[in-house]
Amino acid sequence: MTARRGSVPTMHDVGKLAQVSAMTVSRVLKNDPGVSEATRERVFAAVDRLGYRRNQTARSLRLGGSGMIGLVVTNLANPFYSRLALGVQEVATEHGLRVVLSNSGEQADREPELVDGLVDHQVEGLIVVPAGSRQQHLAAAMRHVPVVFAARPPAGLDTDCVLVEDFHGAREATACLLADGHTRVAFLGNPPALYTGAERLRGFWAAHEEVGIEPDGTLIRQGLTDSATAERATLDLLGQPDPPTALFCTNNRISQGAIRALYKAGTTLPVAGFDNFDLSDVLGLPLTLVSYDADEIGRQAARLLVDRLEHRDGEPPASRRVTVPTHVIRHGAPSGDGPGQAPTGA
Amino acid sequence: MTARRGSVPTMHDVGKLAQVSAMTVSRVLKNDPGVSEATRERVFAAVDRLGYRRNQTARSLRLGGSGMIGLVVTNLANPFYSRLALGVQEVATEHGLRVVLSNSGEQADREPELVDGLVDHQVEGLIVVPAGSRQQHLAAAMRHVPVVFAARPPAGLDTDCVLVEDFHGAREATACLLADGHTRVAFLGNPPALYTGAERLRGFWAAHEEVGIEPDGTLIRQGLTDSATAERATLDLLGQPDPPTALFCTNNRISQGAIRALYKAGTTLPVAGFDNFDLSDVLGLPLTLVSYDADEIGRQAARLLVDRLEHRDGEPPASRRVTVPTHVIRHGAPSGDGPGQAPTGA
DNA sequence: CTGTTAGCGCGTTCAA
DNA sequence: TTGAACGCGCTAACAG
Numbered sequence: 001m002t003a004r005r006g007s008v009p010t011m012h013d014v015g016k017l018a019q020v021s022a023m024t025v026s027r028v029l030k031n032d033p034g035v036s037e038a039t040r041e042r043v044f045a046a047v048d049r050l051g052y053r054r055n056q057t058a059r060s061l062r063l064g065g066s067g068m069i070g071l072v073v074t075n076l077a078n079p080f081y082s083r084l085a086l087g088v089q090e091v092a093t094e095h096g097l098r099v100v101l102s103n104s105g106e107q108a109d110r111e112p113e114l115v116d117g118l119v120d121h122q123v124e125g126l127i128v129v130p131a132g133s134r135q136q137h138l139a140a141a142m143r144h145v146p147v148v149f150a151a152r153p154p155a156g157l158d159t160d161c162v163l164v165e166d167f168h169g170a171r172e173a174t175a176c177l178l179a180d181g182h183t184r185v186a187f188l189g190n191p192p193a194l195y196t197g198a199e200r201l202r203g204f205w206a207a208h209e210e211v212g213i214e215p216d217g218t219l220i221r222q223g224l225t226d227s228a229t230a231e232r233a234t235l236d237l238l239g240q241p242d243p244p245t246a247l248f249c250t251n252n253r254i255s256q257g258a259i260r261a262l263y264k265a266g267t268t269l270p271v272a273g274f275d276n277f278d279l280s281d282v283l284g285l286p287l288t289l290v291s292y293d294a295d296e297i298g299r300q301a302a303r304l305l306v307d308r309l310e311h312r313d314g315e316p317p318a319s320r321r322v323t324v325p326t327h328v329i330r331h332g333a334p335s336g337d338g339p340g341q342a343p344t345g346a
Numbered sequence: 347m348t349a350r351r352g353s354v355p356t357m358h359d360v361g362k363l364a365q366v367s368a369m370t371v372s373r374v375l376k377n378d379p380g381v382s383e384a385t386r387e388r389v390f391a392a393v394d395r396l397g398y399r400r401n402q403t404a405r406s407l408r409l410g411g412s413g414m415i416g417l418v419v420t421n422l423a424n425p426f427y428s429r430l431a432l433g434v435q436e437v438a439t440e441h442g443l444r445v446v447l448s449n450s451g452e453q454a455d456r457e458p459e460l461v462d463g464l465v466d467h468q469v470e471g472l473i474v475v476p477a478g479s480r481q482q483h484l485a486a487a488m489r490h491v492p493v494v495f496a497a498r499p500p501a502g503l504d505t506d507c508v509l510v511e512d513f514h515g516a517r518e519a520t521a522c523l524l525a526d527g528h529t530r531v532a533f534l535g536n537p538p539a540l541y542t543g544a545e546r547l548r549g550f551w552a553a554h555e556e557v558g559i560e561p562d563g564t565l566i567r568q569g570l571t572d573s574a575t576a577e578r579a580t581l582d583l584l585g586q587p588d589p590p591t592a593l594f595c596t597n598n599r600i601s602q603g604a605i606r607a608l609y610k611a612g613t614t615l616p617v618a619g620f621d622n623f624d625l626s627d628v629l630g631l632p633l634t635l636v637s638y639d640a641d642e643i644g645r646q647a648a649r650l651l652v653d654r655l656e657h658r659d660g661e662p663p664a665s666r667r668v669t670v671p672t673h674v675i676r677h678g679a680p681s682g683d684g685p686g687q688a689p690t691g692a
Numbered sequence: 693c694t695g696t697t698a699g700c701g702c703g704t705t706c707a708a
Numbered sequence: 709t710t711g712a713a714c715g716c717g718c719t720a721a722c723a724g
Contacts, residue, residue, distance in 0.1 A: 008490065010717060021695050026719055034693060051489045056466040057412060058717035060403045061700050068446075068467070076435075082428040089422075089449055098463060100414075101447045103435055117444060120402040121414070143397045144354065256625055263628040279602055279625055282609040356701060367711050372703060380709060404701035407716050 009050040018046035029054060060122060068098045069305060070118030072128045074106045080252065080275060080294050081129065084150060087298025088127055095306050097124070106225075108132025119144050125305045127298075130154075133193060146308040146316075150301040152195045153321070160304040162297050162322045166196050166274075169290035169326035170203025170250070171210075173272040176288045176328060177246045178211050180270065186219040186237050186244035188230055188254050197222065200250040200274060219244050230257025231264075238265055249273035259283065280331060287331040296324050355396040364392035375400060406468060414444045415651060416464030418474045420452040426598065426621060426640045427475065430496060433644025434473055441652050443470070452571075454478025465490050471651045473644075476500075479539060492654040492662075496647040498541045499667075506650040508643050508668045512542050512620075515636035515672035516549025516596070517556075519618040522634045522674060523592045524557050526616065532565040532583050532590035534576055534600050543568065546596045546620060565590050576603025577610075584611055595619035605631065626677060633677040642670050 011022040018025065020039055027035050028043040046052070060066040071088050073081040085101060092099050100123060102114040108131040115137050118126060126147045128138060135155050141147055142159060149161035177185050187204050190197040201222070208215045218240065221233040230249065234257065237244055246269055249255040255273035262269055262285075272288035280287055300322045311317060357368040364371065366385055373381050374389040392398070406412040417434050419427040431447060438445050446469060448460040454477040464472060465487050472493045474484060481501050487493055488505060495507035523531050533550050536543040547568070554561050564586065567579040576595065580603065583590055592615055595601040601619035608615055608631075618634035626633055646668045657663060 011719095012717085022717085023695060023719075024693090027694085030719085036693060039693085051486060053462065053466050053490065055407075055468060055717050057403055057406045057468045058700090059719080061401075061407055061702090061716090062718045062720085064700070066403060076428045076432050077425065079423065079425060079428075082422050082425075085447075086422050086449060089447075098446060098448075098467065100444060101431075101435075102444075103432060116399065120399050121444065122401060122403045140397060144399065259625065260628050263630070277624065279605065279623075279629070282606050283625070283629070284609070358701085368702080369711060370709090373710085376703085382709060385709085401701050404716090405703080407700090407718090408702050408704085410716075 009052045010055070011052075014043065014046045014050060014052050017050065018042040065124055066122040067096065068100050068121065068123045069302075070100050070102065070115075070121075070123035070126045072102045072104055072111065072114055072118070072126065074104050074129050074131045076101070076103045078253065079277070083294035084129070084298040084301075087295035087300075088302045089298075090295070091299050091302035091306065097306070104131045106131055108134065112137035115141050125309055127301045127305055146305060148301045148305045148308075150297055158319050160301075160308070160320050160322075162300045162304065162324065164292050164297065164324045165326045166199035167203040167206070169274060169292070169328070170200035170248070171207045172203075172326070172328050173274070173288050173290045174204045174207035174248050175210065176330065177248065177270060177272050178207060178213065180246075182246040182270070183213055184216060184219060184242070184244045185246045185248055185272075186234075187215065187221065187248050187250075188224055188233055188258055189220075189222040189250040190225065190254065191223045196274075197250060204248055216242075218242070224254050224257070227253045227257035227260065230254040231261045232257075234258040234261035235265060238262075238267065244269070246270040247272065251275050252277045255289075259285065276329060280329075283331070285331065287329075289329045289331070290326045291329045292324055292326040300324065355398045356401070357398075360389065360392045360396060360398050363396065364388040411470055412468040413442065414446050414467065414469045415648075416446050416448065416461075416467075416469035416472045418448045418450055418457065418460055418464070418472065420450050420475050420477045422447070422449045424599065425623070429640035430475070430644040430647075433641035433646075434648045435644075436641070437645050437648035437652065443652070450477045452477055454480065458483035461487050471655055473647045473651055492651060494647045494651045494654075496643055504665050506647075506654070506666050506668075508646045508650065508670065510638050510643065510670045511672045512545035513549040513552070515620060515638070515674075516546035516594070517553045518549075518672070518674050519620070519634050519636045520550045520553035520594050521556065522676065523594065523616060523618050524553060524559065526592075528592040528616070529559055530562060530565060530588070530590045531592045531594055531618075532580075533561065533567065533594050533596075534570055534579055534583075534604055535566075535568040535596040536571065536600065537569045542620075543596060550594055562588075564588070570600050570603070573599045573603035573606065576600040577607045578603075580604045580607035581611060584608075584613065590615070592616040593618065597621050598623045601635075605629065622675060626675075629677070631677065633675075635675045635677070636672045637675045638670055638672040646670065 011025045014025045015022045025043050028040050069092055075081055089099050100118060104111045104114055111131050119141050125145050126141060127150055128147060129151045133155055135157060138147055139157055147159055153161050189201055192198050224230045224233055247258050249258050252275035258271055270286040274290045276289045276291035280289055357371045360371045361368045371389050374386050415438055421427055435445050446464060450457045450460055457477045461483050471491045472487060473496055474493060475497045479501055481503060484493055485503055493505055499507050535547055538544050570576045570579055593604050595604050598621035604617055616632040620636045622635045622637040626635055
């Protein structure tokens, strides 16, 4: 019952069994109307009997299209990217496309081979969350297939991309803390070389300027890459002579690290951060989160890509930039007005 | 700079530019020793100039192997499965294999087409987390390629599979609650039709038997499918005349739903559950979690598959069943012996 | 309604 | 050291 070697049936085999040519089998399987009902049935019977399945590789070669698109993400273990991947899958499936997924593990140097490999496999297009700022390999890939950027913009490449409102979201969340009277808000950020890191810092800064406060340089920590580094940075900040009274974190992992640090230190501080995460509503902490639909980033990226694939033969449309909106969610401490979530807008 | 239509260069094009035959290009790209250094260089130059990439589809057709394996999971949004997918990726990459990922969304009826589609795409093998108990389509797929089951066992199919210690883990965690003196432990479980659901209930029951307690039927809720249903079930239990004094949850989503219910109800109850999850250590709840390495399930499954692929031509080895170990983690309430995690084995 | 021819891009086999 | 012929499995275009 396991895979029988040397036995994979071909159209020819099916045809022989059904007493027709391979061509007729092809027609039946394609639902070509010009086939008599009698032969149709014979063919289907033979297909069933042999367990025949069309060889999509051969079809791709003949038809010139693999029916696959490639997706490269930086870290599938981050719910953000798995949601993004689901969004891509959803739209791809609607269009009869299969998704080949690669994970760069945030190692920028691994990305080129992943991208090249996907191109070799004849994917018809690519959606990429670029891991680094070097993007020549993506330029090269664009000579073969359309490429859509997700979550981070292209650097000097003319192509579609889907972003979230990084600046706006960071500004808005920071403004919430400032409006609550905080004047010493710490910034816990990912590497500034990353677009999102830079952009969210800009938003943080802008919010301060709007209320006429200069952020204290000693409260700014950048280059945090995961929950553990964020935890250490937070503990460090708490131990400073003049510690912060609130925190702003640029992504979910950093927020979680900061929260863990506060927990271990036995302290509570208002925390704002980019990205919502599981159980954020039951932590009993004053939490201000920049939330958005990660699936939607994937869906939009897939739509842009599909659109380009469908207009392959005409003039390529001008490159587009889509932005997915953010909104701020506030969770209160349980001591506030009850344990429920405090709904909030801007 | 975008994909130039009608321009994808072939080996022939490269050969023309390098003034050799396509065959020689093929040899150069394959690192075939029998090529003069001079021509090698000319060929590589031409490859660079044209941005040539071998057509993997054509190679697959000729060589009879796509270099891809298929992975079907039920819910990529669940960190458990994205970790599993990462584990698969890791091992696949080591062996030069690419992973094509499909998400069944826990809809058992969608699974057959996903599996068939992957087979059509000439994947060399499949790793499947089966969504339902109907598995004929998987039997059919096994006629084409080896199939490894992950997280849930095959039903009447003779093939490899990787499981976690469902029974053992559930028994152990439940035993912890019972050892703490609880006699009314509620069971919040996923559908009993799922192997994991049944198995974990068995473990729950066994732990009770071992201390001579008969579980109260009114405290057993099965068929929970997500965090929301678990939350409702928990609230319902809490409102019963004779409510539970502790909870056992069969997976991460159910645990989270239960925790949310407790939070909303303003109550605290010891919770035990299968699967670890982010921030479980900072909730300040008495939490007993059955933890294990989800990546490892993927890695082991991939190893089993690769092993079969490598022995394709010999007699297929007898089917194997691998089990990934679990261990119990206990987090204390902050009122206990300090806010840190209480490390525990047992 | 059905079959034959040809070729998608590549690599194995054989010959030069 | 290099090239020509052939075929992997399938299907568009043309017979019949």
